[in-house]
Amino acid sequence: MPAPVITLNHVSKVYSNGTVALQDMNMTIQEGQFVSLVGPSGCGKSTVLRLVAGLGHLTTGSIEWGKNLEKDAPRGEPKLAFVFQEPALMPWATVMDNVRLPLKLAGEPKPKADRDVLEALQLVGLRGFERSFPRELSGGMRMRVSIARALVTKPQVLLMDEPFGALDEITRSKLNSDLLELWQEKRWTVLFVTHNIYEAVYLSNRVVVMAARPGRVVADIPIDAPYPRSEDFRTSSLYNNYCREVSARLQEAMHGSAQDPYLRPPSAGRLR
Amino acid sequence: MFDPLIHLLDPLRRWLGSLVGLGEGWPLHWPDWALPKLTGAVEEKLRSQPTDEADMPSAGSGRPAKGLDLSRWFNLEVIAPVIVGILFLVGWEVAVRVTGVPHYLLPGPILVAQTLVRDWGTLFPSLLITVQITVVAFLAATVSGLLVSIVFTQSKWIERSFFPYAVILQTMPIVSIAPLIIIWLRNNTFAAMVVCAWIVAFFPILSNTTLGLNSADHNLLNLFQLYKANRWQTLIYLRLPSAMPYFMGGLRISGGLSLIGAVVAEFVAGTGGQRAGIAYQILISSFNLQVPRMFAALILVTGLGILIFVSLSALSDRVLGKWHESAVRREN
C-alpha cells in the first residue's frame, strides 16, 4: 500500500500584485507515482511546483510531507530535486562542476562527490563530456546535464517544470523513454509539468488537469497502462483513448475558465 | 555580420597593397573573423574529419600555421589608422611651416618631438608620479568598489540607504571638491590627489559590480535556495562569477577615469617641488608659454591613458577567456 508523499491541503497562492495563481487546490501524490500536471498557460502549474519545492510562501493552506520518508531538512521535507524549463547551468563551469554543485553546497568531500557525479553522468549518458563547457553542448545534452545535477543527490522526489519544452520532437521522445527507464529503476516520486498531452499520457500513471483564473484542479485521470511502456504503446488504442480524454478535459477547462469563470461553482468542474 | 564589410574592404586592401608595393597578396592574413569566409571550403573539410570532441572552437585551428605572428600586425585594422595618423602629422607640419604660425601658438610635430626628447629628464619623472597616483587610486577604487557592492547585495535595505550617496559622490564635480580635499589633507598632497582620483574612479566599479551581482540567473538562484546554500556559498559560487563580466567592464571605465581624476587634482593643487605630476608640468609650461613642452606632456598623458585602457582590455579578455581554461586545469 503506497503512502502519500505530498499532500496539498486547500492551497491558495495570491502573488503580491494581486494575481490569484491558485485557489483552494487539493492534491495527494503517492509514493512512487509519476504525476503530470497539464493545463493552459498561466494556470499555476509552475506555481504549484515552486510551492512544493519551498521556493515561495503559501497564502493559505498547507503542504504536508509523508510520514515514513527519510527527511533531511528542518522543514521536514524529503530530498527534493528540481529541473527547470531551461537547463540553468553555470556557463563558467564544466559539466563536472555543474553536476557537482548540489554536493559541493552540501559540503560533501570531493572524492565521494566525484564518484556520485560520474555515476549521475553515466545515468544520463554523458560520460566523456565531464570537461566540456555548457556552450559546447547541444540543447538536449544541456538538459541531460541539468537532469544529472538533479539526480546526483539521489532525491526521493523529483520536480520537473516542462523540462523538455524547448527540445525538438526526436530529442524529446528519446529523453522521455530514458527518463521513464530511470524512474522504473529508481522509483522516485515525480511531479512533472508539461503542456504536451502525449508526453503526459506516455510518462505518467496519473494526469492532473488544471484550469486557469483562478488556478485549480479540474480533472484527475489515472493512466492504467503497465510499465515498461515501449514505443508501441505510443501507437496503441489505449494510449489514444487516454490522450483523447485528457484533451477533452483540457478543452473543458479552457472554455470553462475563459468564458464564464463565475457562472459555475469552483467545484463543479472537478472530476474525481 | 562582417561579410558585407569584407566585400567592401577587399578592393581597398588590394589598392593599399599595391600602394605599399607588396603586391596584391598583401596583407598576408586577414584577421581571424574573416577566415571562415575566405577558406570556407577548406575549413569545411577540416571540420568533417572524425575527431568529434576536438571540434570545439579552439583558437586558430583552421589558420595556416606559418609561424608569422608578425603578420597579425600587418593587417588593415592596424595599418589604416597608422596611415591616417602619419598623413595627419605630415599635414600638420606642412601647415605650420607654410603659414608660419609662431611656436607659442602651434608648434609642429617635429618640434614637439624634439622638446619631448630634450625635456625627458623632467617630464618622465613627473609622469611616474601621476602613474603612482593613478594606480593607487585605481586599486583603491577596485577594492572598495568590489567590497561595497558585495555589502550592498547582502541586503536590499543597505543598498537602498547608501546607493543615493554613492550617486551624489559621483555627481559632485571633482574640480569643485578637489580644493576642499586638498585643504583637509594639506600635509599629504599625494594622499589628497589619490582621494580625488578615487572619487572619480569608484562609482563605475561600484555600480557595475552591483548590477552584476544582482543579475545572476534567477533559476540558478532558486537552485541555490533549494539546496540550502548559505550567503557565502551563493556569493562565491554564483554571484561573483556572474558579476565578472560587469566588474571587468567597470574596471575598463575606471582605469581611464582615475587618470583623469589624478590630472584634475594636480591641476587644482598646482603644487610643484619634488613630487609634481605631469599635469603640473603642463600647467607650468602654459604659464611660461612653452607650448611645445605642453604638447610633449600632453602626448605622455595620452600615451598613459592608452596604455591603461589597452592593458585593462587585455586583462579583461584574459580573465573572461581564461575562466574556462583555469576550470579545466583544476579538474585533474
Ligand SMILES: Nc1ncnc2c1ncn2[C@@H]1O[C@H](COP(=O)(O)OP(=O)(O)OP(=O)(O)O)[C@@H](O)[C@H]1O
Ligand atoms: N512572480 C509573480 N508575480 C506575480 N504574478 C505571477 C508571478 N508568477 C506567476 N504569476 C502569475 O500567476 C499565474 C500562474 O503562473 P504560473 O507561472 O504558475 O503558470 P504556468 O501554469 O506555469 O504557466 P506556463 O504553462 O505558461 O508556464 C499567472 O497568471 C502569472 O501571471
Ligand SMILES: [Mg+2]
Ligand atoms: Mg510554467
